[in-house]
Amino acid sequence: MSPSRKTEVPPPTRRSPCPVACTLDILGDRWTLLVVRDLMLGRTRFKEFSASPEGIPTNILTDRLERLVRHGIAERIPAAEGSKRLAYQLTEKGEALRPVLKAMKEWGLVWEEGTRAALSDG
Numbered sequence: 001m002s003p004s005r006k007t008e009v010p011p012p013t014r015r016s017p018c019p020v021a022c023t024l025d026i027l028g029d030r031w032t033l034l035v036v037r038d039l040m041l042g043r044t045r046f047k048e049f050s051a052s053p054e055g056i057p058t059n060i061l062t063d064r065l066e067r068l069v070r071h072g073i074a075e076r077i078p079a080a081e082g083s084k085r086l087a088y089q090l091t092e093k094g095e096a097l098r099p100v101l102k103a104m105k106e107w108g109l110v111w112e113e114g115t116r117a118a119l120s121d122g
Contacts, residue, residue: 026071032054035064044087
C-alpha cells in the first residue's frame with residue numbers, strides 16, 4: 001500500500017511577480033475593497049454588508065467574502081456566543097490594508113467633488 005498523500009491546493013496563478021499586479025488579483029475588482037471598508041467600519045454580518053449603499057448583489061458578496069477568507073484577509077467567527085450564524089472580521093493581514101483605504105479615502109475627498117467619508121482614521 002502506498003503512503004497517503006496530502007492533497008495540496010495549487011498556488012494561485014499570477015499574471016506576474018509584480019506586487020501591484022498580485023494585489024490587484026485579490027482586491028482589484030469593484031466590490032472587494034468595499035467589503036474590506038465595511039469590515040473596518042465594524043460591519044460583521046452578511047446582512048450588514050448587503051445593506052451598504054452600493055448595493056452589492058448577494059451572490060457577489062458571498063464570493064468576495066469567500067475570497068477574503070481564502071486569502072487570509074478576513075476570518076469567520078461566531079456571530080454571537082451560542083449562535084450557529086457566522087460573522088466576519090479582519091485578520092492582521094486585513095487590518096494592514098487600513099492605510100491603503102485611508103489613502104484612497106483622502107484622495108477621493110480631495111479630488112472627487114461631492115464625496116464624504118465615514119471611515120475613521122483610527
